[in-house]
Amino acid sequence: MNAVVIFTILSLLLVVGKILRVRIPFLQRLYLPSSVIGGILGLVVVTALGEHAPAEITGGMRAIPGFMINVIFATLFLGAMTPKLGTVIRFAFPQLCLGQIIAWGQYVVGLGLAGFVFSRWCGVPAAFGNLLEIGFEGGHGTVGGMAEAFAAFGWEDGIALGYTVATVGMIIGIVLGMALIQWAHRCGFVKEVRAFGDRSLHERRGIHRAEERPSAGHQTVICDSIDSLAWHVAIVGVACLIGWSLRQLIPMKGFPLFPLCMIGGVLLQLAARYLKVDLLVDRVQMERISGAALDFLVVSAVATIRLEVVMANWVPLVILCIAGTAWTVACVMFLAPRIFRDAWFERAIAEFGQAMGVTATGLMLLRTVDPESKTPATMSFGYKQLLHEPFMGGGLWTALALSLVYKFGWLPVFGFCAVMLFMWGICAFFLASPVVKKGK
Numbered sequence: 001m002n003a004v005v006i007f008t009i010l011s012l013l014l015v016v017g018k019i020l021r022v023r024i025p026f027l028q029r030l031y032l033p034s035s036v037i038g039g040i041l042g043l044v045v046v047t048a049l050g051e052h053a054p055a056e057i058t059g060g061m062r063a064i065p066g067f068m069i070n071v072i073f074a075t076l077f078l079g080a081m082t083p084k085l086g087t088v089i090r091f092a093f094p095q096l097c098l099g100q101i102i103a104w105g106q107y108v109v110g111l112g113l114a115g116f117v118f119s120r121w122c123g124v125p126a127a128f129g130n131l132l133e134i135g136f137e138g139g140h141g142t143v144g145g146m147a148e149a150f151a152a153f154g155w156e157d158g159i160a161l162g163y164t165v166a167t168v169g170m171i172i173g174i175v176l177g178m179a180l181i182q183w184a185h186r187c188g189f190v191k192e193v194r195a196f197g198d199r200s201l202h203e204r205r206g207i208h209r210a211e212e213r214p215s216a217g218h219q220t221v222i223c224d225s226i227d228s229l230a231w232h233v234a235i236v237g238v239a240c241l242i243g244w245s246l247r248q249l250i251p252m253k254g255f256p257l258f259p260l261c262m263i264g265g266v267l268l269q270l271a272a273r274y275l276k277v278d279l280l281v282d283r284v285q286m287e288r289i290s291g292a293a294l295d296f297l298v299v300s301a302v303a304t305i306r307l308e309v310v311m312a313n314w315v316p317l318v319i320l321c322i323a324g325t326a327w328t329v330a331c332v333m334f335l336a337p338r339i340f341r342d343a344w345f346e347r348a349i350a351e352f353g354q355a356m357g358v359t360a361t362g363l364m365l366l367r368t369v370d371p372e373s374k375t376p377a378t379m380s381f382g383y384k385q386l387l388h389e390p391f392m393g394g395g396l397w398t399a400l401a402l403s404l405v406y407k408f409g410w411l412p413v414f415g416f417c418a419v420m421l422f423m424w425g426i427c428a429f430f431l432a433s434p435v436v437k438k439g440k
């Protein structure tokens with residue numbers, strides 16, 4: 001019965017969030033997803049209820065993100081036509097270079113602040129520094145997927161703090177990202193900006209016109225044998241099963257499941273291609289499954305943030321978010337023009353959106369400055385994800401870093417991240433070109 005109640009509550013929050021987005025122009029100008037709006041509304045209700053909020057319901061809602069992130073990561077490569085590695089590297093290496101610098105830098109900034117400052121003056125554990133990359137680069141889903149790890153190491157407050165960092169990062173990513181786009185447009189770095197005033201009423205409200213509705217995927221099986229959506233969901237389930245089986249082979253305490261579900265999806269896709277049945281897996285349907293899981297993940301994560309934990313740690317939390325934002329903006333403003341030889345801002349704003357929120361945020365900002373994909377930014381960003389996501393922003397290193405901090409201490413992990421940042425910085429040095437002038 002609780003499962004039904006939880007599902008109906010989350011569904012109601014998503015519906016109300018969408019209605020508020022449609023009806024309130026201010027929310028449209030902020031480009032906030034309906035899941036964030038609904039989650040904030042749910043957080044207000046849960047906070048107002050206080051001790052009267054049913055513990056079984058709120059506890060069940062807190063378990064949703066940890067489950068949904070497994071679904072999202074399992075779908076990352078299912079149904080995808082993976083290009084040749086040489087092609088990926090040729091088109092994506094500069095993009096990968098910026099993405100890696102931002103991600104490793106978030107670890108250096110976060111662990112450095114936590115280890116040298118916060119742990120001494122604010123009484124937080126050194127693993128507090130991991131929250132910057134987990135929340136900003138990884139997002140709500142990564143925090144949810146790390147919930148079991150936080151609990152295994154006896155720091156359950158890290159879950160609420162991680163969700164807070166992820167929420168702050170997503171909002172800053174959208175709002176500040178749009179501000180950077182307006183700056184770039186005034187400076188002449190981009191020409192194809194679709195400002196809010198240039199969008200139709202349907203676009204502002206986030207609704208497709210009846211005659212322009214895109215396909216949500218192709219049915220690859222005949223429904224009298226099995227429903228096509230059920231078939232694709234079942235494939236995701238098998239990928240998660242492979243991931244769960246792989247985790248049984250890992251002796252490390254607190255290692256999360258979701259990056260292994262990604263590996264399960266990759267193995268399943270390779271097997272399908274080897275058996276020549278990969279045409280039975282439609283990529284667009286997988287994206288819809290992932291998108292639905294992300295919406296339910298975000299609304300449940302935001303709605304169940306424990307504000308008392310946030311308020312008890314608000315000082316280091318604010319400093320961490322400001323420092324992380326400053327680092328990411330600095331990479332966009334000063335590093336990106338030197339790494340990219342063409343369409344530098346389009347490429348950089350996509351990385352900024354992902355590094356502060358989720359991939360969808362990066363793509364939304366990219367579509368704002370390059371609505372018709374006239375630049376190579378969309379292709380290079382997509383190729384870069386094939387090499388970046390398996391390791392950072394919820395990938396294997398994100399999952400491993402928290403365990404390593406608890407096992408070996410924060411300083412060795414901080415040192416390793418600094419070395420990796422330096423190495424990618426060397427790559428950036430060899431890619432460097434003269435700074436792009438305004439209007440070029």
